[in-house]
Amino acid sequence: MKASTLRHGFNFWPPFLFAGIHVSDLAPDWRHARVEMRMRPWNRNYVGTHFGGNLFSMTDPFWMILVKECLGGDYFVWDKAAEIEFVKPGRGTVRAEFRVDDALLDELRAATAGGEKYLRWLPADVVDAEGDVVARVRKQIYVRLKPKAR
Numbered sequence: 001m002k003a004s005t006l007r008h009g010f011n012f013w014p015p016f017l018f019a020g021i022h023v024s025d026l027a028p029d030w031r032h033a034r035v036e037m038r039m040r041p042w043n044r045n046y047v048g049t050h051f052g053g054n055l056f057s058m059t060d061p062f063w064m065i066l067v068k069e070c071l072g073g074d075y076f077v078w079d080k081a082a083e084i085e086f087v088k089p090g091r092g093t094v095r096a097e098f099r100v101d102d103a104l105l106d107e108l109r110a111a112t113a114g115g116e117k118y119l120r121w122l123p124a125d126v127v128d129a130e131g132d133v134v135a136r137v138r139k140q141i142y143v144r145l146k147p148k149a150r
Contacts, residue, residue: 003028006065019043019054024095030069033062036095050090050134055126056082059137062098063122067141070100071108074146080119081140090134096126108143117144 007026010016016023020043025034035058037043037050045051060082068077104122111118119140126135 021058031100033098038093055135059124063139076144078142080142085136087133112145
């Protein structure tokens with residue numbers, strides 16, 4: 001699947017669409033993604049700030065997808081664990097960015113070259129329009145080289 005097709009699909013996917021989550025960039029080489037969420041009446045919590053579940057949802061699939069696409073079909077890549085720390089109330093438009101670099105891919109390939117599984121935590125900050133951190137998210141991915149068919 002092309003990155004642009006997935007980006008458009010995400011933007012019409014009901015969990016993102018109804019939460020006000022918008023994928024504004026998904027690089028053709030799968031090395032970068034940018035996601036934003038505007039404040040809407042339906043994504044506010046009881047005290048009028050962004051609902052924490054939506055702050056997490058806007059970051060949920062991206063590390064796994066980007067790493068899986070960058071490594072290619074010879075690897076299993078799964079989400080294993082996640083955590084979120086709410087730093088300050090989120091108001092207005094918030095965003096998160098994800099970048100996969102050569103160093104990360106080299107690390108994952110080296111750690112799994114013998115067929116072992118490898119668990120790696122990856123961070124993503126959700127920031128507001130001023131660049132202040134609203135939430136810190138960490139996702140743990142599971143990576144393993146697929147066994148060769150005999």
